[in-house]
Amino acid sequence: MALQEKVIACGVRLTLLAMVLKFVGGPISMAIGCFASGLHGDIFRVAIIQAALPQSISSFVFAKEYGLHSELFSTAVIFGTIISLPLLIGYYTIFDSFH
Template sequence: MALQGKIIACGAALTIYAMILRFVVGPATMALGCVVLGLRGNVLRIAIIQAALPQAVTSFVYAQEYGLHADVLSTAVIVGTIISLPLLIAYYAILDIMS
């Protein structure tokens, strides 16, 4: 990822779209799946927070190796890691208030 020319290599619109998918749609889908399966309490909270964790660098390595949108994954990993800490704290606080 350090070889990328810019931190946001795929454009602002695609970056925003990826972050919405990562931090809103992912946890919402996980919550829906957990409710359908009957998971409640701490297990539900842990699953939602796990879904909001940033992507691993491994996904970028595979994308780079196979030529599959490495610039998009590079941006998602970098920006997702930067954004994830405050969002994970917010998710934790909101889930704690809801219980």
């Protein structure tokens, strides 16, 4: 990923959209799935937090290997990792206050 020319390869607007979808849309869709399947309690909380975890570096490696927009995955991995820690702490705090 350090070989990329720019940190934000896909533009600021698309990067912000991707982060909102990953860290807000992902947990919301996971919550809907949990309600539909009847999950609640600690399993529900773990599923929501897992949905907000950043992409792994392996997605970038596979994209680079197969020539599939690796610069976009690079942006997602870098910013997802930076944003995820404070956001996951916030999610955990919110869930702890409901418990």
